[in-house]
Amino acid sequence: MAKESAGFVVRARSTLIPRFVEQGDRVVLSTRARPRAIRELPLAERPRERLSARGAGGLSSAELLAILWGGGYRGVSVVDVATDAISRYDGLSGLAAASAVELEEIPGVGMVRAAQLSAAFELGRRLLADWPTGRFSVRAPRDLADRLMLQMGRLEREELRVVLLNAKNVVLRMSVVYQGNVSTALVRVGELFRDAVRHHAAGLIIVHNHPSGDPAPSPDDLHLTAEAVAAGRLLDVPVLDHLIIGHDAYVSLRDRGIPFDRPGGGPAL
Numbered sequence: 269m270a271k272e273s274a275g276f277v278v279r280a281r282s283t284l285i286p287r288f289v290e291q292g293d294r295v296v297l298s299t300r301a302r303p304r305a306i307r308e309l310p311l312a313e314r315p316r317e318r319l320s321a322r323g324a325g326g327l328s329s330a331e332l333l334a335i336l337w338g339g340g341y342r343g344v345s346v347v348d349v350a351t352d353a354i355s356r357y358d359g360l361s362g363l364a365a366a367s368a369v370e371l372e373e374i375p376g377v378g379m380v381r382a383a384q385l386s387a388a389f390e391l392g393r394r395l396l397a398d399w400p401t402g403r404f405s406v407r408a409p410r411d412l413a414d415r416l417m418l419q420m421g422r423l424e425r426e427e428l429r430v431v432l433l434n435a436k437n438v439v440l441r442m443s444v445v446y447q448g449n450v451s452t453a454l455v456r457v458g459e460l461f462r463d464a465v466r467h468h469a470a471g472l473i474i475v476h477n478h479p480s481g482d483p484a485p486s487p488d489d490l491h492l493t494a495e496a497v498a499a500g501r502l503l504d505v506p507v508l509d510h511l512i513i514g515h516d517a518y519v520s521l522r523d524r525g526i527p528f529d530r531p532g533g534g535p536a537l
Contacts, residue, residue, distance in 0.1 A: 329360055336384060341376040349376035361516055364389040365422030393419055404439045406431075409520035412473060413511050420477040420513045428476040430460050432469035433508070440467055446476075455492060457499045464505045471529070472500070474510040483514030485521060493521055497528060506530060 316335055319327055327335075333350035340346040353374045357363040363371075363385075371382035396419050406412050412431060420427060428446040431439060443463045446455055464472050474496060476489075493510045500507040506529030509522040522528050 329354055333385070336388060337377075337381050344376055346376075349374075353377065361418070361422060364392075364418075406433060406437045406439065406473070409509055409511060409518075409523060412475070413513065413518040413520065416475055416511070417513055417516060417518060420475070421481075421515050421517075423477050424479055426477060426479060428455065428474070430463065431473045431475060432464050432467055433471045433473070435470040437471075440469055457492075457495045460496055461499065461503050461505055465503065469505060471506045471508045473508050475513065476511075477513040481515035481517075483512040483517050483519040485512055485519060485524070490521075490526070493526060500529060 318331065319335060324332060330347050330350040333353065334346040337346050337350065340349050353371070354360060354363055356374060357366055368379075368382045368386040371377055371385055372379050374382075377385075396415055416429075420429075425448060426446075427444055429442055429444050431442045434440055441463070445459050448454075460472070460474065463469075474493070478484075489510070489512060493507075496510070497507045508528055508530070509520055510526070510528075512519045512521070
C-alpha cells in the first residue's frame with residue numbers, strides 16, 4: 269500500500285532512490301527509479317530468452333550487447349550499461365571504431381568486457397572481408413559500398429584497395445594496394461593492376477577511404493581515376509568505378525558522371 273512521505277510516494281519494496289539534485293540555485297531532494305537487474309525481469313523480457321524466442325534479429329543492439337557482456341554492475345543493469353556505451357559513441361559504428369583502451373573507460377565495462385567487444389567487432393570485420401568466392405556479384409555500386417563501409421568507414425588512415433571481377437561482375441578477390449597517404453604522387457598506377465593481371469581479372473573497381481569521414485572526391489582522387497582508366501585500357505583490364513568511403517556514406521565516381529569502361533562481355537555496373 270502506498271503512502272506519501274517526503275514529497276514522493278513510497279511503496280512496498282520501493283524501487284525509488286532518494287538523491288539530491290541541483291535546480292537553479294537550489295538543491296532539492298529527488299528520486300529516480302532503481303535500474304532493474306536482468307534477473308528481476310519476467311523471463312519473457314530477458315535478452316537471452318527473447319533471443320531464443322525471436323532470433324537475434326528481433327533484439328535491439330543494446331540487448332545483443334547485454335548478452336555478450338552478461339551482467340551489470342553496482343545496481344546498474346547490463347542493458348543500461350550497453351545503452352550508455354552505444355550512446356557515448358553515437359551508435360554501433362562509432363562504438364566499433366573505438367579502441368579497447370577507450371572502451372575500458374565506459375562505466376561498467378572494464379578491461380575484460382572491452383576485450384570481448386573489440387574481439388566481436390573484429391570478427392565481424394573479418395567476416396565482411398571473407399568474400400564468398402565465386403558467389404558475390406556486383407550489380408551496382410551500392411552492392412560493394414554497403415559491404416565495405418563497415419570495414420573501411422572508420423579506419424584512421426587511408427587505404428586503397430582494388431576489387432577484382434570476372435566477366436560477369438563476380439568478385440574474384442580484394443587486394444590492399446596502399447596504406448597511408450593515398451595521393452597521385454605516391455600511388456604507382458601499375459600497382460593497381462598487378463593482381464588483376466596475375467588473376468586474369470576482366471575488370472576492377474578502385475576503393476579507398478577518407479578518414480575525415482567526408483567522401484567527397486578530391487582533385488587527387490579524380491586525377492588518379494583518370495590515370496587508372498587510361499592504364500586499364502592499355503592493359504585490357506577495364507576500370508569499372510572508383511568508390512570513396514566515408515563515415516556511413518560513400519561516393520561512386522561512376523554515379524557522378526565520370527566515364528568508366530565496361531567489363532568485356534559482362535553487364536555494365
